[in-house]
Amino acid sequence: MGGLRKELISYRGITLIERVHKVLSSVFQEICLAGRPDDEGYGSLCISGIFPDEYPGRGPLAGIHAALKATGQTVFVTACDTPLLDAGLIREQVNCFREGIDALVPRHPRGFEPLHAVYTPSCLSVAEAILRENERPRIIELLNSVKTYYWDIEYHEAFSNFNKPEDFR
Numbered sequence: 087m088g089g090l091r092k093e094l095i096s097y098r099g100i101t102l103i104e105r106v107h108k109v110l111s112s113v114f115q116e117i118c119l120a121g122r123p124d125d126e127g128y129g130s131l132c133i134s135g136i137f138p139d140e141y142p143g144r145g146p147l148a149g150i151h152a153a154l155k156a157t158g159q160t161v162f163v164t165a166c167d168t169p170l171l172d173a174g175l176i177r178e179q180v181n182c183f184r185e186g187i188d189a190l191v192p193r194h195p196r197g198f199e200p201l202h203a204v205y206t207p208s209c210l211s212v213a214e215a216i217l218r219e220n221e222r223p224r225i226i227e228l229l230n231s232v233k234t235y236y237w238d239i240e241y242h243e244a245f246s247n248f249n250k251p252e253d254f255r
Contacts, residue, residue, distance in 0.1 A: 092167045102169050109171040113180070114162065120152035140217075147223045150205055151213040158207055165201045165247055172244040179237060180204060188232035194241040200225040202245055208232065 092102060100108075103119075110117050119136045137156035141148040146165070153161045162180060164171060183190050183204050190204040212231045216223045 098169075103166050105169045106164065106166055106171055109173050109176070110162075110164070112173045113176050118153060118157060118161075120149040120156070141223075144217055144221075144223055146201055147213055147225050147228060148217060150225070150228070151210065151217055154205060154207055154210040154213065160204060160206045162204050163201060167247045168202070168244065170243045170246050171202075172242065175242055175244050176202075182235075182237050184235070186233065187235045189229055189234040191229060191234055191236055192242075192245070193236040193238050194245075196241050198236060199245050200229060201247075 098105075107117060120139065135156060137152040139148040139152050140155065141151065150161075150163055153163060160183075162176065179190065179192060179202075187204075188206050188208045189200075192199040192202055209228060209232050213228050216227045216231070220227070
């Protein structure tokens with residue numbers, strides 16, 4: 087959307103980042119942001135940390151890498167432009183997580199959702215290698231290189247993201 091910071095766009099009276107934060111904070115005790123090093127527009131949110139991408143401009147895999155490196159913990163990852171997130175769906179997904187899995191990714195008839203997924207610290211070194219070796223790294227490279235469990239479910243509106251101005255109407 088032309089360099090516009092989507093997370094700060096208002097949708098139904100609150101910004102996208104506030105919507106995402108509201109849902110995530112009803113599920114998780116700690117909320118962290120990966121990506122932009124500044125906190126403009128986040129002041130009112132209770133965020134545990136903002137972690138800048140070590141590989142800026144390299145896409146969502148860089149954000150996953152930043153979150154894993156900064157926290158050293160298993161993380162649930164979503165994008166800032168998903169205003170229809172559903173806390174119940176996230177809880178159900180997290181409850182499906184089992185030992186021995188490196189990534190837990192929803193899969194439905196329309197595709198899979200690597201930005202509505204759980205990643206463990208064991209993904210960090212693989213993500214780092216992919217980011218170092220590729221100018222345009224793709225999350226699928228990570229998923230193909232670690233023990234990924236695809237959680238088969240029906241498509242859910244929570245997977246919708248907003249990319250065009252008409253999506254915000």
